[in-house]
Amino acid sequence: MNYWLMKSEPTAFSIDDLKNMPKQTEHWDGVRNYQARNMMRDQMKVGDQAFFYHSSCAVPGIVGMMEIVREGYPDHTAFDPQSKYFDDKSDPANPRWFMVDVKYIRHTKRVIPLAELKAHAALSDLPLVRKGNRLSMMPVSEDAWNYILQLEKRSMAET
């Protein structure tokens, strides 16, 4: 099984929004970055788990977990002129952009802030904490995944 981290601005789509979806499942549309596209198209598998990360908000950080429930398929919002994600260079016969479906698993017991993740040397390989990284999704090693789950159990006072 592979592990991932996926970013979303909570004002656009939050973990609560995902929890409140029918079947607690939604497609992860609107990604317009080739590295992220390649991950969704080629690497994410049903059963993989991912951290849900809130970006561009008061406390950026990990807020929950979800599971990949459908593997990469064309992002239809690229074909819709009414969508803000419309891309006239994506041809339905040869789609440029892909998405996956994700299902809510649970909230983390507390928000795990980016600032806290940055403070742990054990996570220094995580692209999220590296300077200048702007990837909207990224792989998480099994070690990093487990480490973060241990962090979750601590109180802020211990960090």
Add this chain to the structure above:
DNA sequence: GCCAACGTTGGC
């Protein structure tokens, strides 16, 4: 609101 970092675009 600022700005650093990075990706994309397009002229040449």
Add this chain to the structure above:
DNA sequence: GCCAACGTTGGC
């Protein structure tokens, strides 16, 4: 293929 200009991301 180079690279300057521009747009976007996202923390602070």
